[in-house]
Amino acid sequence: MREPIAKKVSEMKPSGIRKFFDIVSEMKDAISLGVGEPDFDTPWHIRDEGIYSLEKGRTFYTSNSGLKELRHEICEYIRRHYNVNYTGEKDVLITVGGSEAIDIGLRAVLDPGDEVVIPQPSYVSYEPCTIMAGGVPVIVELKEENEFRLTADDLEKVITPRTKVLILPFPNNPTGAIMERSDLESIREVILKHDLLVMSDEIYSELSYKGDHVTIASLPDMQERTILINGFSKAFAMTGWRLGYALGPQRIIEQMTKIHQYCIMCAPTNSQYAALEALRHGDQDVAQMKEAYNERRRFLMHEFHRIGLKCFEPYGAFYVFPSIKEFGMTSDEFAVKLLEAKKVAVVPGTAFGSCGEGFLRISYAYSIENLKIALERIEEFIMELRGRA
């Protein structure tokens, strides 16, 4: 039989997370700090609207771009929270999670050989989506000494005449890094100078603990060259509803909608009705969850400091990214040993790019009680390692 698998696909690296997931699932009664989704349930009034939409028999397709009212509410929400004016429903496309928006956004703008600048460590799908879209990923390694922010220098260094898109993944998974206004202003110059498009993945925008989140689309001349991606998963604890959206210049959104209409048709209808409720009456829930995450973040940072585990202070998402370089092990080795010795699961930094070597992603989407137990074990583990050295 001839080779059934396309070369592009068989050459694609399996996600580093997947490999680790297999090891962890073998382990009975492990405590995990490895989850990239909220521990809160979707607030009940939002779930209730989802249920109600099913009861009313709203089980049909919506228009390809999504419910008109929802697109309208998204524009309102973005204006209210981030100060960017998207004028109408044509500026928005509702997608199946932010992930779909990343995929079809790249497919809509890339010609074969176009280069996409991807800062790493970052979420696992930018690189494969770029390749699948015929683009060439160009990795920028973010540095701990810059608190894993993207600097103008780092960006400038990798730009070639083929560079077309910059992916901007902040607040960042896995590092928890954010980009403040001044950081964005300095990379804006480089973006304008080289006429780049920006795909700004702001799925964690509501979880920013140092002042309000600033979107690059709100900077002068940036809205017209930015595909802004966001969604309901993190802000409203709605991961399983699979609902995200992209906002951008109408001519890009129009082309993305074309791809979306052929391969997806429309995002799940009952999720869209639930999302309407989230946007209309969910601000309070978001504020409460954010405060809870922030308490845990401060607690974790304090504990790391006490144990003497080196970690820059992250101000976004629900991750901390401590350095384990002092122990002379790879991230993989450390994570596997920690799991075997103390039954605590964390994710090796390398799952998010090779420059994550020497770091771990620890999620604080867990109750304080859970974090305490896990931290005790991590402390024991570290003390044992230090005692041995």
Place this chain on the structure above:
Amino acid sequence: MDEITELRMKILKAIEHEGRVDLKELAIRLGVDETDVANEMADMEKEGIICGYQTLIDWDKTDAQIVTALIEVRVTPQRGQGFDVIAERIYKYAEVDSVYLISGGFDLMVIMEGRTLKEVSTFVTDKLSALDSVLSCATHFILRKYKVNGTILAKRYEDERMLITP
């Protein structure tokens, strides 16, 4: 909100559900000084904002015999004193757990606990209904407590998320 009011609100929100939280830990979580937390709590105790620290117990899971009743009471308010005097006469009984002035068809909501149905009904007929200004009582016995003070008693939820996700 000024800084102190804001800190007070944060403390109150936290201890409302975690009465036993360690003050040092709370200070770390809120990103403030431990002495500030301790001072504010002491002040709020003095001011009667913090009225006590209690434990939420699901007695149904113990061998204890406890019957809880909600009693709606209609009363005649007294000139110049409204409902305060009659409320006081009622809340002074040790059997009475809570007393609220309510709107609607009744005036007071009285919550009480007893060991048996009979104990509760005796209290209602002999003591409560016998009060001069009490016009009528409607007693509702609680059959099952699903959720109390924000805590769900009926069911425990497990973390069903996958162990590792990107």
